[in-house]
Amino acid sequence: MLELVPLIPALPIAGFAITALIGRRLGKRASVIPVLAVIAAWAISMAVVYAVLTHQEPFGEAGATIALWQWIPAGAFHVDIAFHVDALTAALLIVVTTIGMLVHIYSIGYMSHDPGYWRFFAYLNLFMFSMLLLVLADNFLVVFVAWELVGLCSYLLIGFWYRRRSAALAAKKAFIVNRVGDVGFALGIMLIWSQLGTLNIGEVIERIGELDSVVVSLIALLIFAGAVGKSAQFPLHVWLPDAMEGPTPVSALIHAATMVNAGVYLVARTGAIFAHAPEVMVVVVAVGIFTAILAASIAFTQTDIKRVLAYSTLSQLGYMFAALGVGAYTAAIFHLMTHGFFKGLLFLGSGSVIHAVHEEQDMRRMGGLAKKIPITYATMAIGAIAISGIPPLAGFFSKDEILAESFKNGFLWVWAIGLLVAGMTAFYMFRLIGLTFWGGFRGPREIWDRVHESPAVMTIPLILLAIPSLFIGLAIGFPPENGLLHGWLEPIFHEARELLHLEHHEYQVFGIDGALLVASVAIAVIGIVIALRLFGVEFPGLRGQARPEAVQRLSARLPFPYRASLNKWWFDELYDLLFIRIGGRIAAFLWWFDRVVVDGTVNGVGVLTTDAGRGLRRVQTGRVQNYALGIAIGLIVMAGSYLVIAGR
Amino acid sequence: MSNSLDAYLVLSGILFSIGTFGFLARRNAISMLMSIELMLNAVNLAIIAFGSFVESLQADSSVIALLVIAVAAAEATVGLAIVIAIYRNRRTPLVDEYDTMRQ
DSSP: GGGGGHHHHHHHHHHHHHHHHHHHGGGGGHHHHHHHHHHHHHHHHHHHHHEEEEEEETTTOEEEEEEEEEEEEEEEEEEEEEEEOOOHHHHHHHHHHHHHHHHHHHHHHTTTTTHHHHHHHHHHHHHHHHHHHHHOOOHHHHHHHHHHHHHHHHHHHHHHHHTHHHHHHHHHHHHHHHHHHHHHHHHHHHHHHHHHSOOHHHHHHHHHHGGGGGHHHHHHHHHHHHHHHHHTOTTTTTTTHHHGGGOHHHHHHHIIHHHHHHHHHHHHHHHHHTTHHHHHHHHHHHHHHHHHHHHHEEEEEEEEOHHHHHHHHHHHHHHHHHHHHTOOOOHHHHHHHHHHHHHHHHHHHHHHHHHHHSSOOBGGGGGGGTTTTTHHHHHHHHHHHHHHHHHSSSHHHHHHHHHHHHTTTOHHHHHHHHHHHHHHHHHHHHHHHHHHHOOOSOOOOOHHHHOOOHHHHHHHHHHHHHHHHHHHHHHHHHHHTTHHHHHHHHHHHHHHHHHOOOOOOOOOTHHHHHHHHHHHHHHHHHHHHHHOOOOHHEEEEEEEEEEEHHHHHHHSSSSSHHHHHHHHGHHHHHHHHIIIIIIIHHHHHHHHHHHIIIIIHHHHHHHHHHHHHHHGGGGOOOOHHHHHHHHHHHHHHHHHHHHHHOOO | SSOOOHHHHHHHHHHHHHHHHHHHHOHHHHHHHHHHHHHHHHHHHHHHHHHHSSGGGGHHHHHHHHHHHHHHHHHHHHHHHHHHHHHHSOOOBBGGGGGGGGG
């Protein structure tokens, strides 16, 4: 079974190579090889995951490593290409390969009219390879390489329609903002190497206790900087909403379900390092929960359907970081999994909506689509209920667990903000559903007449994603804090939790846990009810009119929060001021300094030399007798001075 | 024949100075070559004078003098050949017009 593991990333990279080389000539058949490669990788992954999670040989409890070759042998230091598979890897493999496969299938339909068909599938396969390498690698340097590769794929796919200026700019923005975090990650890796002389993740975690606590904190902070960039947390969150310029399957796969989770995965994987630096854990919590509430507040007023989902992704990722920070590692990975499924579903659903209304993304020109595209509507409604945290759907279990753990681990403020965010999430998700699917159509008449359900190749992935969105929480997370997933992941995070002195409490249905559960369901219901009152509802047996005038009154009464939310709290403007204007001024000054002072010095030396040469050139008359006179005078001077000195 | 070394050295110095002056002052290449000959012979005179007045230098001085004469002969040959070659190119024996090195 272990020998099959290298095949998981090898199949997509082979698919990428073949498609990149001959894809152009295959036309519409270009998708066959990439899709088959990913389906095969999925099948192998599932077999491996099953073996890992049932503790079969050779995986056992701790997982197993397969070394392929030595990549960089340099004396005692060496970097190996080796894959480590344990329960955490398995959890990520489930999400990455399942959603990856469904997105590939969905793209056959979604991208069918695009001239860059083969290019799209080549990039997708390259992304799958990079992401799988990222979760499988057992070495920080290999992780870093994969980290950069997924960033590259993200850049290529955001800018897939590179003729559109906004897409090209968004791709550049994503790449540059990610660079900021990646510098931190790279410095962290260098620091680890300089302190421990190894980059093997297992060895580093084993020996991290030897180091000075300040150094450990610095390492944790630098790794976290990388995670903040990749997972789009405050203050590097600005790239993710703009990344929605890419094709919708890309938004679903990369910018909702997989790549943006890489930061969460990294922090969970190095959980023991963070556990040695409790003060950094507080930073993680603060950044996470702040991003959660910030993004949720922005999602309130956005009108682009994909942007609402993008801010929702930011918010949910913030949840995961908050969970990691309070030591609820299992809950974080749990939420990563459930969120991957329902957010992937919501994004693919939004793609189906956009497809149906002819590339319209503005929800103000949608409405009433439930009647025309029932499958998309039903699956997206499931996704919305799941993310809102209504039992027994997936999001309820993971979100409740995060909130309960932060409460029980003593982070009351995190719990309070998290609860508020849960209510906000329910509100903006049902605002999205209401604006898109209920009421009357607000777009042009001729588009309404041509609205049609997407082909089966797109709806089947939606249905297949709706199933885990419905049941995965129940399947692996029930009973709470004692489900299957906890059994799988507990041994991995055991050490970190012990370092943090977190004890496993008995779950009390009729005690604290039951109360927290009721609170989180109640707030979700409140959020949904407010949304339904404002934006209407058309559930069977439950009808309500949308009240746009009430929405307007409300936004007029709260002008500042409304404008702040609409303008994304002016972060883009702030960064424009800080880095483009002020940073530009500083750069201009430095350029001037470089030109005038540095170049001036260098050029001055040059001018001095040439001028001196020009002056001295007069000595070289070319006349033999002048030279001879020089020799004679020199001789006389030398002889004379010898005589004078010898005469003393 | 004076019995004083100084007299020979003074004569040698006068001849050398005349040669030097000629070399520096005359513009004609042939005259300059002749001035070199004069300097070489002035040196030869000094060497021979040292040889006959200083016991330990007797044998060496003759050898050195012969060597200088040989060098002088070779130098005159090569020098004249060069002067003739330049003269054929530039149609002038005056050295201050040989200024190609300047450009």
